[in-house]
Amino acid sequence: MPTTEKRAYRKNLASQGLLYLGFEEHEIWVVNLSLSGLLAVLKVEPQVNGIKDIFNALQVSPIVDFYLPSMRLAGEAEMVRAEATEGGFEIAIEFRNLSYDTDNLLYSRRAYRKNMTAPGHIVFNGNDYAFNTENVSVDGLMIRMLGRIEVADGTVAKFDYKHLNLEGEVKVVWVDHDDISTLMGLQYLHLQRDYIKGIPNFSYPPLEAG
Known part of the structure; x- marks a missing residue:
């Protein structure tokens, strides 16, 4: 008998954004997005210290701030998975505090709140x-x-x-x-x-x- 797996629908897309982790802003490339979270590639400098800093920051706290300008989304999320790749990290985050920037204030250069x-x-x-x-x-x-x-x-x-x-x-x-x-x-x-x-x-x- 077939079963239906209860997972949030994920939309494949290619969009850029920013992630605040380890007291620094990092560029991310969103792979897919759902109502509950997203999968992305986090770009870091290909240095050992950079990779160590990312893992150390995650051990201190998995909560990160993010901003996706093309979708006008910003807020807090929990990083639930991070795997090192050749180009940086593949990360999965779950939204915790999400806001939709209806007035496009961030994109018009007003600081993230x-x-x-x-x-x-x-x-x-x-x-x-x-x-x-x-x-x-x-x-x-x-x-x-x-x-x-x-x-x-x-x-x-x-x-x-x-x-x-x-x-x-x-x-x-x-x-x-x-x-x-x-x-x-x-x-x-x-x-x-x-x-x-x-x-x-x-x-x-x-x-x-x-």
Whole structure:
């Protein structure tokens, strides 16, 4: 009697993208894609240290960030398989936190926003406020604070965010309120560091797809 194997439908395609692994962005070539994940070739420099770095990064954490500009997909995924090949690695990843870039913001050079929830502090008019991040990028933060906080767009404030070892000054870009909290978009002005470890850029498209 025939049986039906319950596997997600996979579409064969040839598309390029970016993968953030080991605190570096790597180019990938997507072989096929399904609703649950994708199979791709990860291109690395043909050096022993490069291969070792990839495996070491996977041992620390199998969670990676990815960006597929031609399909406007970005988010987090878990790498479930990686096999060394002559051209790099053949990798299989399963989507964990997927977003569809309907407005094509990434492709128009706005930085990738990584969903991340962690506490921090910000100072407005001499008062210290606690916040939790909604997402983080190389350009700024989206934060949420309890209560209604009245702050004008363009306000400059000092902040610290220990989760990524960030501190410095930010500018309030926009403010929104609901019944119990205040949501803010913040843009970095001055940071104590130039490089934000753990947050990919993804602010430019990779090589021409197709």
